[in-house]
Amino acid sequence: MENLLTDRAFWVKYWESKTDLAVPIPDDYLFHSELASLIQSQNVQTAIELGGFPGYYAVFLKRYFNLDVTLLDYFIHEPVTRALLEANGLGVHDIAVIETDLFSYKPEKQYDLVLSCGLIEHFKDTADIIQRHIDFVRPGGSLMITLPNFRALNGWFQKRFDKENYDKHNIDCMDPQLLRQICERAGLDVVQSRYYGHFSLWLENEKEKPATVRLLKKTLWFAGKVFTKVLPFNSRALSPYIMLEARKPA
Incomplete structure (x- = not known):
């Protein structure tokens, strides 16, 4: 597990700090x-x-597309996942759940779509963690990976005002060209690998930050939203996310 930038204790603390996790997932959820x-x-x-606890995207895929969905993570707190399902009109058996270490688990089946949102940046070896995604993709199936872009203004903000959280991320992997090269070397056909979103800014546990930091964040967020409303474009400097989509040859 030397490849991992976080540990189980980090994720227990992270999720225990969150409130109101069981929320209805809208049909216009991010990346919808x-x-x-x-x-x-x-x-x-x-x-x-993969790595999706409490399972927002698993719920989104089940609720709006009625897919046969599985959620895999090495930290699952069942009451939270159950409450999330109930908040979205789903039952406990509507989504399969696998609690396991991705580095020791061998896929028992492959899927039409393998998705992770905010996972690969917590690992040092980007090619290795992407290959572990690819192992779950059936021939002819699709891979979609999204991750934050901390090379943008949002990353500067994270580094300046939440260094502990920033250091849990592999900044080097936040490069669409690198992700494209890794997938192509693994034999995938890359559909897109790009910066995504016009602008956003966030802090983990924002309510706990000093008032001056919260005010600065609000000011920058508003200015960025206004600017990108007038000039909407995706860019390394402002886009908050990176999106990778690829196919495994049949």
Whole structure:
């Protein structure tokens, strides 16, 4: 596990600091357009969300596309996941759950869609963690990975005002060209690897930050939103996310 930038204690503390986790997932959830297009064009029937506790995207895929969905993470707190399912009109058996270490688990099946959102940046060896995603993709299936772009203004803000959280991320992997090269070397056909989103700014546990930091964040957030409303474009400097989509040859 030397490849990991976090440990179980970090994630226990992280999730225990969160409140109101059991919320209804809207149909316009982040990345909804790209997921809808992929599912429809590739006739996706089965999907797995890796590292996704409490399972927001697993719930999204089940609720709005009725996919056969699995959630895999090495930290699962069952009452939270159950409450999230109930908040979205789903039962405990509507999503399969696997609590395991991704580095010791051998996939028992492969899926039409393998998805992770905010996972690979917590590992030092980017090629290795992506290959572990690829192992779950069936021939002809799709891989979608999203991650934050801390090379942007948001990253500067994280580093300046939440260094502990910033240091839990592999900044080097936040490079669309690197992700493209890794997938191509692994034999995948890359559909897109790009910066995503016009602008956003956030802090973990923002309510605990000093008032001056919260005010600065609010000011920068507003200014950035206004600027990108007038000039909407994706860029390394401002986009808050990176998106990778690739296919495994049939």
